[in-house]
Amino acid sequence: AQTVTQSQPEMSVQEAETVTLSCTYDTSESDYYLFWYKQPPSRQMILVIRQEAYKQQNATENRFSVNFQKAAKSFSLKISDSQLGDAAMYFCAYRTSNYGGSQGNLIFGKGTKLSVKP
Amino acid sequence: ETGVTQTPRHLVMGMTNKKSLKCEQHLGHNAMYWYKQSAKKPLELMFVYNFKEQTENNSVPSRFSPECPNSSHLFLHLHTLQPEDSALYLCASSLGTVATNEKLFFGSGTQLSVL
Numbered sequence: 001a002q003t004v005t006q007s008q009p010e011m012s013v014q015e016a017e018t019v020t021l022s023c024t025y026d027t028s029e030s031d032y033y034l035f036w037y038k039q040p041p042s043r044q045m046i047l048v049i050r051q052e053a054y055k056q057q058n059a060t061e062n063r064f065s066v067n068f069q070k071a072a073k074s075f076s077l078k079i080s081d082s083q084l085g086d087a088a089m090y091f092c093a094y095r096t097s098n099y100g101g102s103q104g105n106l107i108f109g110k111g112t113k114l115s116v117k118p
Numbered sequence: 119e120t121g122v123t124q125t126p127r128h129l130v131m132g133m134t135n136k137k138s139l140k141c142e143q144h145l146g147h148n149a150m151y152w153y154k155q156s157a158k159k160p161l162e163l164m165f166v167y168n169f170k171e172q173t174e175n176n177s178v179p180s181r182f183s184p185e186c187p188n189s190s191h192l193f194l195h196l197h198t199l200q201p202e203d204s205a206l207y208l209c210a211s212s213l214g215t216v217a218t219n220e221k222l223f224f225g226s227g228t229q230l231s232v233l
Contacts, residue, residue: 004160043206045161045224091161105174106222108161 002027004094006109013082014117020067021077021112023092029053031097034068035106036077040088048090051075053097079114087116121145124209124225131199132233139194139228141209147223149215150192152184155206155227167192168215199232206230 003026013019025034036048051059051068058066063083067076079086090113093106122143131137141150152164166174167186181203183195192209209225 042226043208043229044226045208045210045222047221050221093161105163105166106161110158110160 002029002032002094002096002107004092004107004109006090006092006112008112009110010113010115012115012117013079013086015082015084017082018078018080019082019114021079021090021092021114023075023077023109025073025075025092025094025107027073027094029096033095033097034066034075035093035095036064036066036075037091037093037108038086038088039091039111040085045091049077082116084116084118087114089113122209122211122223122225124207124228126228127226128229128231130231130233131196133199133201135199136195136197138196139207139209139230141192141194141225143190143209143211143223145211145223147211147213148189149212150186150189151210151212151222152192152194153208153210155208157205161208165194166215173215196230199230201232204230204232 005024032053034051037045038048039045049059049061049064058068063080065078089111091111092109095106125140149168151166154162164178165184170186181198185193206227206229208227210222212222
């Protein structure tokens with residue numbers, strides 16, 4: 001069975017600085033999808049970034065980028081130029097590419113609470 | 119605002135009560151999901167509906183009863199719950215259910231407390 005581990009329960013960053021959130025996963029599959037979701041105090045889970053395992057190039061979305069190390073099964077999120085609005089819980093998630101699995105069958109980590117200091 | 123609306127935002131109920139959670143989306147999506155988010159535990163998928171038909175039930179106790187009258191609405195009927203069922207219940211939707219990198223849209227959840 002696949003598992004997702006986020007080893008940092010809490011992280012803190014100074015506004016305008018860069019922070020990296022860690023995520024490791026375990027799977028025997030070669031093709032899959034990885035996601036980072038943000039959950040602010042409003043509680044709504046928002047997709048930050050996604051990565052297809054077959055793509056070697058790391059995904060980027062504006063100030064958010066990932067460091068995808070397939071062999072190491074590592075998928076870290078880098079937030080550059082941190083803003084106060086980035087303060088939230090961040091969840092790493094895994095999904096199989098197996099067409100027998102549903103869209104919503106994400107395996108989530110326990111999350112990292114990110115604080116941004118002004 | 120992602121287009122997925124959940125009501126109520128907060129709910130307190132006794133173990134003998136019957137209540138319902140509501141989820142609504144007008145994004146034209148065909149698939150809807152219920153998730154449970156407990157304190158200090160990973161988010162767990164409970165049910166999946168595709169074109170109003172339930173396609174997944176992840177061993178959820180029968181005291182949780184989902185209903186999907188149409189592709190835009192999803193309910194979770196609750197009865198004789200236990201205190202350990204206290205959690206944030208999140209609804210999500212997507213265009214389809216086939217496992218791809220398609221985006222899930224989440225609501226803001228119902229924070230449920232069972233006394």
